[in-house]
Amino acid sequence: MWRRVLALTMKEFLALLKDKRSRMVIIVPPLMQLIVFGYAATFDLNDVPYAVYNEDSGGAARELLARFSGSSSFKLVAQLDHESQIAPLINSRKILMVLRIGRDFSKELLLQRTGSVQVIIDGRNSNTALVALGYIRTIFVDFNRAWSETQGLRRSHAQLEVRAWFNDNLESRWFIVPGIVGLLTLVVALLVTALSVAREREAGTFDQLLVTPLRPVEILLGKALPGFIIGMVEASLIIAIAVFWFQVPLRGSLPALYTGLFFFLLSGIGVGLMISSLAVTQQQGLVGAFLFLVPSIILSGFATPIANMPPFMQDLTRLNPMRYFLIILREVFLQGASIESLWSQFWPMAAIGVVNLVFASWLFRHRLY
Amino acid sequence: MSKVDPRKAFRHGFAMRMRGMIRKEFLQIRRDPSSIAIAFVLPLVLLLIFGYGVSLDAQHVPVAIVVEAPSPATRSLTAAFGNSPYFRPVDFSSIQEAEDALKRRLVDGIVWVRSDFAENLLSGETAPVGVVVNGVDANNARIISGYIQGAWLTWLEQYARDQGRPLSSAVSLEHRVWFNPGVRSRDYLVPGLIAVIMTLIGALLTALVVAREWERGTMEALMVTPVAAREILIGKIVPYFFLGMGGLILSVVMAVWLFDVPLRGSLWVLFLASTLFLMTALAMGLLISTVARNQFVAGQVAILSTFLPAFILSGFIFDIGSMPAVIRGVTHIIAARYYVAILQTVFLAGDVWNVIVYNGLALAVMTVFFLSIVKKRTRKRLQ
Known part of the structure; x- marks a missing residue:
């Protein structure tokens, strides 16, 4: 049996790798994507362009503004001297926000009253607006503390000390890059397998395969193994880049990570082969892969938390293998998880994989064209 | 017997050949459910998932x-x-x-x-x-x-x-969020999503369709007909242009009526920008397929060079201004970037002409650029 499986696997590898272009697309683009997205996909803000409309000539206002111009998160673009200048700058996206300080700001502060600063912010990208507001709030809190200290004011005794575990500086890259490992692994595994049966169906060679002594299980193995091997190699490469290039800490155990990868590839290949055996043409195979890929990226917690989704969507994500693998990736990378704590993530992926593989091999014989 | 004006004959033939080509493409679309799936089912599914499922607003x-x-x-x-x-x-x-x-x-x-x-x-x-x-x-x-x-x-x-001792903090922050006072993430995600959907319809679908013709050898069959290279090109673009516009109308209707996203700008600006973007996407799809000539490669390249950049490098979710300078440079060659800027502005802010004109011009330049490359590559030539 294994000799036959091996022969089929070899043939699949040849079909994939003999063409220079398909060899290239399996290897080069995913790595390029990893590098580009690793840098691009971040929710952290740098150099937020802003303008100041300061009607106050006092020292307190200057001191507050110095904290903004001294921060690497903000970049001063313009000083305004009339209210009518605000709208054009924000509308045309030249600046994200305006800090507006009224005439009596410093006077109020010296009288130990509360001075108010108005921030007008572009909400077209509401997440950017929220993150920027968070940065602004931090600067204000620091300023308030420093101001009360220098002025010898009574300050509140109750203090909030915030710490973030697993990612002290809250770098989004540590969150996104492990996610990209899962995303690209799924893309590669799915694309390699989703077309493998459809290609033969389109060319008519699948019927020939069915009349050979190969049993459906053997065809299944022969079709699954190339995707599996390519997925493993590619994922290892991507993990290495995440660790050595992007310096994302890998705190957990490699066996835990690779057990997760094994089950994830199993489920991804299962879905891929299922789509492939349903499809009659390669185009249908690709479209099917796509119709699976896009929702599974979006509903995986890759960029937006699953907890923010409505309840029925949250239940739907349980059918998504990427959901489980992303949890494994992030727990192993950042939280230092071990194999034992991750069983609840392994078995759903195994179940998805096995169900799809069984269905795919059944379809081999029952869907003839 | 009067002589037939050859120019006139050619023009007449042009209309006839075009009609034939376009009719063939429409038949092909109608007979393969996967094209319809990309054009209408995918936008529907994506919009529903995004509109309901994607939120950056934490609650409970x-x-x-x-x-x-x-x-x-x-x-x-x-x-x-x-x-x-x-x-x-x-x-x-x-x-x-x-x-x-x-x-x-x-x-x-x-x-x-x-x-x-x-x-x-x-x-x-x-x-x-x-x-x-x-x-x-x-x-x-x-x-x-x-x-x-x-x-x-x-x-x-x-x-x-x-406790009867009011606490005075020195400075209070008063903020106003323009265009989206409720800070609903859906309002900015749904317009951006239209760019992703149009990329899929334009680039992925056409990339596959033309690659299939190469793979099956029907491209060679087309070459021996009197149809000119330019006519093949137009014949491929027109039907998918209509599919894409259909997808756009569906998306806009869902955005406005189902998800209550405000549409503050004018519709004609939206359609003009969408036309330009769709042409760019179609041209890129055609280019990918003429270079790849094989559905597997074309599919991979289309996903990696059009869909994922539209998702991550377009400013649709991640802020372009915060990317490192090199990556920010790269985003300038991503057509979706300009389209997303127009979409977010037209939906949430209204007709802000300098945003629309600048990004619209960029899209127009990209359209012309890609179409002329495609035109150059689509010679009647065998490899």
């Missing part, structure tokens, strides 16, 4: 509250968290249990009020309250710690007022 965040020694002060503090729509407080009796729950992702944050809190608060010592958030999802962690700080400040003011 499970937060562990550890109060070591209950007192009136701590009770009002926990009540402040309980009353906020952002939190779902869970009481824990010891910090160890709470930390364990955080590690197992049962809660996203911990508020730890130590046993000497009430005492210190009364005696005027500093009374620190410890907050721990799970930083694995950095963005979410930042949003949650912002919410916790907000709830904390509200409580502090309330508490000081109750």
Whole structure:
């Protein structure tokens, strides 16, 4: 049996790798994507362009503004001297926000009253607006503390000390890059397998395969193994880049990570082969892969938390293998998880994989064209 | 017998050949359900998933509250968290249990009020309250710690007022968020999503269709007909242009009526920009397929060079201004970037001409550029 499986696997590898272009697309683009997205996909803000409309000539206002111009998160673009200048700058996206300080700001502060600063912010990208507001709030809190200290004011005794575990500086890259490992692994595994049966169906060679002594299980193995091997190699490469290039800490155990990868590839290949055996043409195979890929990226917690989704969507994500693998990736990378704590993530992926593989091999014989 | 004007004959033939080509493409679309799936089912599914499923607005965040020694002060503090729509407080009796729950992702944050809190608060010592958030999802962690700080400040003011000594902080922040006062993430995600959908219809679909003709050898069959290279090109673009526009109309209708996204700009600007973008996407799809000539390669290249950049490098979710300079440079060659800028502005801000004209011109340049490359590559030539 294994000799036959091996022969089929070899043939699949040849079909994939003999063409220079398909060899290239399996290897080069995913790595390029990893590098580009690793840098691009971040929710952290740098150099937020802003303008100041300061009607106050006092020292307190200057001191507050110095904290903004001294921060690497903000970049001063313009000083305004009339209210009518605000709208054009924000509308045309030249600046994200305006800090507006009224005439009596410093006077109020010296009288130990509360001075108010108005921030007008572009909400077209509401997440950017929220993150920027968070940065602004931090600067204000620091300023308030420093101001009360220098002025010898009574300050509140109750203090909030915030710490973030697993990612002290809250770098989004540590969150996104492990996610990209899962995303690209799924893309590669799915694309390699989703077309493998459809290609033969389109060319008519699948019927020939069915009349050979190969049993459906053997065809299944022969079709699954190339995707599996390519997925493993590619994922290892991507993990290495995440660790050595992007310096994302890998705190957990490699066996835990690779057990997760094994089950994830199993489920991804299962879905891929299922789509492939349903499809009659390669185009249908690709479209099917796509119709699976896009929702599974979006509903995986890759960029937006699953907890923010409505309840029925949250239940739907349980059918998504990427959901489980992303949890494994992030727990192993950042939280230092071990194999034992991750069983609840392994078995759903195994179940998805096995169900799809069984269905795919059944379809081999029952869907003839 | 009068001689037939050859120019006139050619023009007549042109119309006839075009009709034939376009009819063939439409038949092909009608007979393969996967084209229809990309053009109409995919937008529907994507919009539903995005509109309902994708949100960056955390609500009912499970937060562990550890109060070591209950007192009136701590009770009002926990009540402040309980009353906020952002939190779902869970009481824990010891910090160890709470930390364990955080590690197992049962809660996203911990508020730890130590046993000497009430005492210190009364005696005027500093009374620190410890907050721990799970930083694995950095963005979410930042949003949650912002919410916790907000709830904390509200409580502090309330508490000081109750004690009859109003607390004055030096500076108060008053913010106004333009275009999206409710800060709904759906309002900015849904318009951006249209760019992703149009990329899929334009680039992926055409890339596959033409690659299939090469693969099956029907491209060679087309070459021996009197149809000119330019006519093949137009014949491929026209039907998919209509499919793409159909997808656009569906998306806009769903955005406005199902998801209540405001459309403040004018429709004709939206359609003009969409036409330009769709042409660019179609041209890119054609280019990919003429270079790849094989559906597997074309599919891979289309996904990796058009769909994923439209998703990540277009400013649709991630802010372009915060990317490193090199990547920011790269985003300039991503057509989706210009389209997303127009979409977000037309939907949320209205007709802001300098945004629309600048990005529209960029799209027009890209359209001409890609179409002329495609024109050059689509010679009647065999490899």
